[in-house]
Amino acid sequence: MYVICKVDEKKCNGCKLCIWACPDPNVIVFDPDSKKISIHQARCKGCGLCVAACRQKALEIDAV
Amino acid sequence: MTRRMFKISAGFEEVMPPEYRELVEKGPFEKQLGVAELGTFKELLEEHPLCAGCGLALSLRLTLISLPSPEDTVIVGATGCSSLAFPQVAVHNIHSLFGNQNAVATGLKRALSLRFPDRAKDVVVIAGDGATCDIGLESVMHSWFRGEKLTTIMLDNEAYANTGGQESGMSQLGTVLNMAPMGKKFKKVAFPEVAKAAGCVYVAVAAPHQPRRLERSVRRAILIAREIGPTYVQLYTPCPTNYKFKPADTLSVIREQEKAGLFRPDEYLSPEAAAYIQQLEEAKG
Numbered sequence A: 001m002y003v004i005c006k007v008d009e010k011k012c013n014g015c016k017l018c019i020w021a022c023p024d025p026n027v028i029v030f031d032p033d034s035k036k037i038s039i040h041q042a043r044c045k046g047c048g049l050c051v052a053a054c055r056q057k058a059l060e061i062d063a064v
Numbered sequence B: 001m002t003r004r005m006f007k008i009s010a011g012f013e014e015v016m017p018p019e020y021r022e023l024v025e026k027g028p029f030e031k032q033l034g035v036a037e038l039g040t041f042k043e044l045l046e047e048h049p050l051c052a053g054c055g056l057a058l059s060l061r062l063t064l065i066s067l068p069s070p071e072d073t074v075i076v077g078a079t080g081c082s083s084l085a086f087p088q089v090a091v092h093n094i095h096s097l098f099g100n101q102n103a104v105a106t107g108l109k110r111a112l113s114l115r116f117p118d119r120a121k122d123v124v125v126i127a128g129d130g131a132t133c134d135i136g137l138e139s140v141m142h143s144w145f146r147g148e149k150l151t152t153i154m155l156d157n158e159a160y161a162n163t164g165g166q167e168s169g170m171s172q173l174g175t176v177l178n179m180a181p182m183g184k185k186f187k188k189v190a191f192p193e194v195a196k197a198a199g200c201v202y203v204a205v206a207a208p209h210q211p212r213r214l215e216r217s218v219r220r221a222i223l224i225a226r227e228i229g230p231t232y233v234q235l236y237t238p239c240p241t242n243y244k245f246k247p248a249d250t251l252s253v254i255r256e257q258e259k260a261g262l263f264r265p266d267e268y269l270s271p272e273a274a275a276y277i278q279q280l281e282e283a284k285g
């Protein structure tokens, strides 16, 4: 089963901790207007490092 | 970083891969970007085949954005997990015979200084712990003894990861791995101390759990190597695959090892290097 990371935008406060924890480039994208992140899911390996880094519990690993 | 380096020749826009076009349009060129801006531009590292949760991949990603002038940088790599990512790196890089990295870097640095006497060209070695402290030890040490103006960065996952998990000099005492079933019989080599004694004017130990500190270490190491002498940065980059922990735990493993006293972030500057950094910081205001 393939797993990827999903974000709950309502909980995200744009702190960027997840971006600094992700071993893969260009996966987590920060939108300077909304001050929230989005995830390029085709590039995500589902490792969960971002989930562990997020203090807002805005991220989870789920089936594709 | 200048956009001209990656500009697409007229008429070829349509045939270039989308990732390349994205790099030209949204890359870090001509902007002063660092770790703080990650997530807002196209990175110099493209999708790579390293394992999920790889601490080495995260450190490489952070290191690339910390280069003070990527367009004037040549990276010299070595065999190991990182060499699987280098074909995906948009900075000049060289791969040569395993263990030769600091010898290759020496020749390259000298040639670049002759060819571009008025332009700072940074030569940065990025290699594994096996490549740096074991198999390439002789070329690493002699480049330091000779005072070559190079930066050597070790991606220390405390193992020969790419070949299935043998112990390296940098593995901790007692380490058991797939191909080290008896447990390591001697202590982790105190390589930062070796680097100081061998002539490095800047030595830092960092890890990706503190990305800003990692960035500062890499930047300082490269700037100091331009003017003063050899520099060394040791990055602790845990490997979930060989150490058999969950990929989501890579950063907590660093914190646990730090708590246990088995990893200690550190920074050493020789008096000359410290004076130079102070001068740069004062000039910046």
Ligand SMILES: Cc1ncc(C[n+]2csc(CCOP(=O)(O)OP(=O)(O)O)c2C)c(N)n1
Pocket: B056, B079, B080, B081, B082, B097, B098, B099, B127, B128, B129, B130, B131, B132, B155, B157, B159, B160, B161, B162, B163, B168
């Ligand atoms: C001259 C030579 N000797 C041995 C090897 C086999 N080899 C490939 S990768 C590797 C281990 C690399 O360990 P390290 O430098 O720590 O990198 P890692 O894979 O852990 O990132 C070895 C021994 C080789 N490719 N070339």
Ligand code: SF4
Pocket: A007, A011, A012, A013, A014, A015, A016, A017, A018, A019, A036, A037, A053, A054, A055, A056, A057, A058, A059
């Ligand atoms: S760590 Fe969490 S709160 Fe912070 S930017 Fe990422 S998803 Fe948003």
Ligand code: SF4
Pocket: A004, A005, A021, A022, A023, A024, A027, A028, A039, A043, A044, A045, A046, A047, A048, A049, A050, A051, B053
């Ligand atoms: S799960 Fe891993 S690869 Fe996916 S976004 Fe999070 S840190 Fe990046």
Ligand code: SF4
Pocket: B049, B050, B051, B052, B053, B054, B055, B056, B057, B081, B157, B161, B162, B238, B239, B240, B241, B242
């Ligand atoms: S084996 Fe370890 S160091 Fe190599 S890519 Fe996988 S997680 Fe990274």
Ligand SMILES: [Mg+2]
Pocket: B080, B128, B129, B130, B155, B156, B157, B158, B159, B160, B161, B168
């Ligand atoms: Mg290694």
